[in-house]
Amino acid sequence: MLFNSFAFLLLFLPAALLLHWLVERFRPDWRLPLLLFLSLGFYSYWDWRFAPLLATSVVVNWLVAQAFIRTGRDILIPLAVITNLLVLAIFKYFNFFADMANLIPGMQASHWDLALPLGISFFTFHHIMYLTDLKKGKAPRYDLVRYGLYIAFFPQVLAGPLVRWSEIMHQFEGRPYQRPDAEERFARGLMLLVIGLAKKVFLGDQLAQLANPVFQAATNGASVTMADAWQGTLAFTFQIYFDFSGYTDMALGIALLFGIVLPQNFDVPYRATSLQDFWRRWHMTLSRFLRDYLYIPMGGNRHGLAVQLGALFATMALGGLWHGANLTFVAWGALFGLGLGLGVLWRRAGGLMPAIAGWALTFLFVAFAWVLFRAPTFEGALKIYRGLLGLSGIGSGFKWRTILIAAAIATIGPTTWDFVFKLPARRWLVNTSAILFAVLFALVMLKLGDDGSYEFIYFQF
Known part of the structure; x- marks a missing residue:
C-alpha cells in the first residue's frame, strides 16, 4: 500500500485515524497495541508472507535483549547483531556475493530467487541501534508491544527515517489528543502529508519521466547526446530528492497525526557548500547512523589521518552497498568516500574556497555521482558520462522547464518542516491554509487518478 495510493489515502489512513481517536479517548491502554496491529496490517498488505519475518525479527531481538538484561552476557548482543546482518545478507545480498564468488576461476555459486522483504534494511538498522545502545548501558528495557512498535511503526517501517529509540519511545506514553x-x-501533520504528496506527484514523478528514458537508452547500449545526458542527470538529481524528501514529509506528517514526532531527514541538501555539508543535510538519519555505528567504531578522526581516511572510505563504500546489491552502488559510495577524504586533506592543508565555488563543485560532484546510483550497469553509466562530456554529440531538445522549477524549489525554498511549523497559529491563517491544502489535496488526487504514480525510490532498499 503506497503512501501515494487511493487505498492508503482514502481507506487505510482515515480508518486508522478513526480507530486511533476512539481508542485514545475511551480505552487509552489499548492505544499502543492498536498502533502495533495497524502497523503489522499495513506491512502485511504488501505481501502477507513478509509479516512473519518482521514479527519473528521483533520477537527474537526482544528476547535477546531480555536475556542480556537478565544475565549480562556481553556475547549475546554481538551474536544478535551478526544474526540480523546475516538475515539481511541472505535476502538482499546472497546473489550479489554469489556473483562475486563466480568471478573466481572454478567457482560455481548458485543463485537463490528470494523476494526482498520491504523495509528489511531499515528495520534491521533499528534493531542494531537499540541492541548496541543496550549493550553500552544507554537503552532501557521495554516490553514487547513498545519494542515492536519502535521497529514496525508504519509511517517509517518501509523507508525511514531511521529513528533512534531515544527519539520515539517516550512519545508512546503520551495522550496526543489531550x-x-x-x-x-x-x-500541521496534514500539511506535511499534503505537501510531501504534492512533491512526489507534481515534481518527483514528472522528473522521472525525463530521467528514465535517458538511463534506459544508455542501459540498452545507445549513445547519449550531451543534451540528453544533462537532462537525464539533472532530472534524476532532483527526482530522487523530491521523491525521497516527499516520502519523508509524508511519513513525518502521518506520524504527527498519531501524536508522534519523527526526526527530520533533509535540510536543503542542494545548498551544501562541501561534501561534508551535503551529508549533514541529505538522509540525515542514515548519515548519523553511519557516523555513530560505523565511522566512529572504525576509529573516526581519533587515531590519525590514515585511519580517518580509511574509515571514511570504508563507511561510505558500505553505505553504498546498503543501498543495493550492485557494484554500481558500491562505486557510488566509494566515490563519496574519496571525495570526503579529499575534503579532509584540503581542510588540513588550510585550503579556502569561496562559498559559491564550494556550492558549484559540490553540486556537480553529487550530480555526477548520482549517475552511478541510477544506472544499473557500469556500461550504462559510462554512456551517460560520455554524453555529459560531449563525447557523443551535442544533441538538442533539452527539456528544462520542470528541471528549472525543481531546482529553484530545492535550492531556494525552505524545508517543508520549517515552512509548516513557521506558519503562525492564527485562526484566520489556519482556516485559509486548510482551504488551500484541501484544494491541493484534491489536485493531487486528480493527478493520481490521471497518470498513476511511481513507487518511491527508497522502497527498493
Missing part, C-alpha cells in the same frame, strides 16, 4: 496544541499539531 494536549492543548492537539488540533494545531494535527493540522
Whole structure:
C-alpha cells in the first residue's frame, strides 16, 4: 500500500485515524497495541508472507535483549547483531556475493530467487541501534508491544527515517489528543502529508519521466547526446530528492497525526557548500547512523589521518552497498568516500574556497555521482558520462522547464518542516491554509487518478 495510493489515502489512513481517536479517548491502554496491529496490517498488505519475518525479527531481538538484561552476557548482543546482518545478507545480498564468488576461476555459486522483504534494511538498522545502545548501558528495557512498535511503526517501517529509540519511545506514553496544541499539531501533520504528496506527484514523478528514458537508452547500449545526458542527470538529481524528501514529509506528517514526532531527514541538501555539508543535510538519519555505528567504531578522526581516511572510505563504500546489491552502488559510495577524504586533506592543508565555488563543485560532484546510483550497469553509466562530456554529440531538445522549477524549489525554498511549523497559529491563517491544502489535496488526487504514480525510490532498499 503506497503512501501515494487511493487505498492508503482514502481507506487505510482515515480508518486508522478513526480507530486511533476512539481508542485514545475511551480505552487509552489499548492505544499502543492498536498502533502495533495497524502497523503489522499495513506491512502485511504488501505481501502477507513478509509479516512473519518482521514479527519473528521483533520477537527474537526482544528476547535477546531480555536475556542480556537478565544475565549480562556481553556475547549475546554481538551474536544478535551478526544474526540480523546475516538475515539481511541472505535476502538482499546472497546473489550479489554469489556473483562475486563466480568471478573466481572454478567457482560455481548458485543463485537463490528470494523476494526482498520491504523495509528489511531499515528495520534491521533499528534493531542494531537499540541492541548496541543496550549493550553500552544507554537503552532501557521495554516490553514487547513498545519494542515492536519502535521497529514496525508504519509511517517509517518501509523507508525511514531511521529513528533512534531515544527519539520515539517516550512519545508512546503520551495522550496526543489531550494536549492543548492537539488540533494545531494535527493540522500541521496534514500539511506535511499534503505537501510531501504534492512533491512526489507534481515534481518527483514528472522528473522521472525525463530521467528514465535517458538511463534506459544508455542501459540498452545507445549513445547519449550531451543534451540528453544533462537532462537525464539533472532530472534524476532532483527526482530522487523530491521523491525521497516527499516520502519523508509524508511519513513525518502521518506520524504527527498519531501524536508522534519523527526526526527530520533533509535540510536543503542542494545548498551544501562541501561534501561534508551535503551529508549533514541529505538522509540525515542514515548519515548519523553511519557516523555513530560505523565511522566512529572504525576509529573516526581519533587515531590519525590514515585511519580517518580509511574509515571514511570504508563507511561510505558500505553505505553504498546498503543501498543495493550492485557494484554500481558500491562505486557510488566509494566515490563519496574519496571525495570526503579529499575534503579532509584540503581542510588540513588550510585550503579556502569561496562559498559559491564550494556550492558549484559540490553540486556537480553529487550530480555526477548520482549517475552511478541510477544506472544499473557500469556500461550504462559510462554512456551517460560520455554524453555529459560531449563525447557523443551535442544533441538538442533539452527539456528544462520542470528541471528549472525543481531546482529553484530545492535550492531556494525552505524545508517543508520549517515552512509548516513557521506558519503562525492564527485562526484566520489556519482556516485559509486548510482551504488551500484541501484544494491541493484534491489536485493531487486528480493527478493520481490521471497518470498513476511511481513507487518511491527508497522502497527498493
